[in-house]
Amino acid sequence: xxxxxxxxxxxxxxxxxxxxxxxxxxxxxxxxxxxxxxxxxxxxxxxxxxxxxxxxxxxxxxxxxxxxxxxxxxxxxxxxxxxxxxxxxxxxxxxxxxxxxxxxxxxxxxxxxxxxxxxxxxxxxxxxxxxxxxxxxxxxxxxxxxxxxxxxxxxxxxxxxxxxxxxxxxxxxxx
Numbered sequence: 001x002x003x004x005x006x007x008x009x010x011x012x013x014x015x016x017x018x019x020x021x022x023x024x025x026x027x028x029x030x031x032x033x034x035x036x037x038x039x040x041x042x043x044x045x046x047x048x049x050x051x052x053x054x055x056x057x058x059x060x061x062x063x064x065x066x067x068x069x070x071x072x073x074x075x076x077x078x079x080x081x082x083x084x085x086x087x088x089x090x091x092x093x094x095x096x097x098x099x100x101x102x103x104x105x106x107x108x109x110x111x112x113x114x115x116x117x118x119x120x121x122x123x124x125x126x127x128x129x130x131x132x133x134x135x136x137x138x139x140x141x142x143x144x145x146x147x148x149x150x151x152x153x154x155x156x157x158x159x160x161x162x163x164x165x166x167x168x169x170x171x172x173x174x175x
Contacts, residue, residue, distance in 0.1 A: 001040065001044050002033045002035055002040035002044065003040075003042070003043065003044035004031075004042040004043065004044070005161060005162070006033070006161050007031065007033060007042060007064060007098075007161065008064070008096070008098070008159055008160055008161060008162065008164055008167065009162065009163045009164070009167070010151060010152075010153075010163070010164065010166075010167030010168055010169050011163055011164070011165055011167070011168060011169070012168070012169050012171075013152065013168040013169060013170040013175075014175065015175060016165070016168060017132070018129050018131070018132055018135055018152050018168065019129065019130065019131050019132075020128070020129065020155065021129045021135075021152045021153060021154055021155065021168075022104070022105070022108065022126035022127065022128065022129065022152070022153045022155055023126060023127055023128075023129045023134075023135055023138055023150050023151065023152050023153075024095065024124045024125060024126045024127070024150070024151050024153075025124070025142050025147055025148075025149075025150065025151070026142075026147070026148045026149040026150055026151045026169060026170075026171070027066040027068045027093060027124070027148070028068060028071070028072075028073070028074050028147070028148045029066045029067050029068025029069065029073070029074060029077040029090075029093075030042075030047075030066065030067045030068070030077050030078060030081040031065075031066055032047060032064075032065060032066065032067045032081070032092060033062070033063070033064050033065075033098075034057055034061075034062065034063040034064075034065075034092070034094075035062050036058070036059055036060040036061050036062055037059065037060075039053075039054075039057075039067075039092075041081060047067070047081050048084045049067075049086075049092070050086045050088075052088075052120050053090075053092055053120050053121060056119065056120060056121045057092070057121055058114060058115075061097065061099070061114065062097065062098045062099045063092075063094045063096070063097060063098075063111075064094065064095060064096040064097070064098050064159075065092055065093050065094035065095050065096070065124070066092070066093050066095070066124075067080070067081055067090055067091070067092050067093075068090065068091060068093060069087070069089040069090050069091070070089065070091075071145065071146040071147050072146055073089060073090075076089055076090065077090055090120075091119070091120055091121070091122060092120065092121045092122075093122055093123070093124045094111055094115060094121070094122065094123050094124065095111075095123070095124045095126075095151070095153075096108075096111075096159060097110050097111055097114070097159075098159045099159075102158070103155060103156045103157065103158060104153050104154065104155055104156065104157045104158075104159075104166075105155040105156070107159070108123075108126055111123040126153065129152060135150055135152060135170055136170070136173040136174075138150055139170050139171070139173060140173070148171060149169060149170050149171035149172075150169075150170040150171075151167065151168070151169060151170075152167070152168040152169075152170060153166065153167050153168075154166040154167070
């Protein structure tokens with residue numbers, strides 16, 4: 001069984017220097033962990049994913065990500081994950097490979113080779129962050145289109161259970 005305690009979680013941005021970090025959109029869905037055979041919720045419940053998703057997930061490879069149905073799709077996702085009411089709009093977007101050795105940058109390269117950029121299972125695109133102003137601009141762009149915010153990951157972070165300051169959530173600016 002996988003639970004929230006085995007997953008790595010970020011903290012809110014509070015003024016850190018994020019130059020050189022990698023940034024991506026913060027998706028509004030349900031956190032999920034593929035252990036190579038079973039999909040788990042952060043609460044430790046098995047998620048009964050549809051065959052279309054299961055058939056493209058790699059066996060024996062752990063993946064950490066978000067099941068989501070796009071911007072404004074949280075309720076669709078919640079019904080799918082909680083009540084097994086899948087619509088076909090849901091995707092599993094992966095942002096980490098917990099058991100792959102090394103720093104986040106290495107795990108991200110592995111994901112980009114393992115998974116497609118688009119599809120029912122995909123990896124989340126990360127962009128280089130030049131400075132906090134670039135991250136704030138990216139956040140405003142995402143929020144103007146109906147998104148939640150930005151996730152910032154230190155390129156050298158190693159996957160560790162629990163909360164870490166190596167992953168930051170940026171949802172408002174200025175602080």
